[in-house]
Amino acid sequence: MLNAKAINLLANQLAPTVAEKLFASEAWVEFLQSNLPSLIDTELGECDEDLLFELSLCVMDRLSLKAHTF
8 A cells, every 4th residue: 555645646647647638538528518508608697509609619728627736
């Protein structure tokens, strides 16, 4: 069994690679495409479908995951 320090070091090394692979995965893209429109609607109120589509794409382009080291 690894100690807490070793586990944290491994997690720090793995996090950036995992984030890259997550963003490259089709499942992540599908998740965002199915959830972003309703989240945007919640924030802005009911939007025109074309605007909602464009906003969803722009928001997707601006999302990122940042790995924090502990």
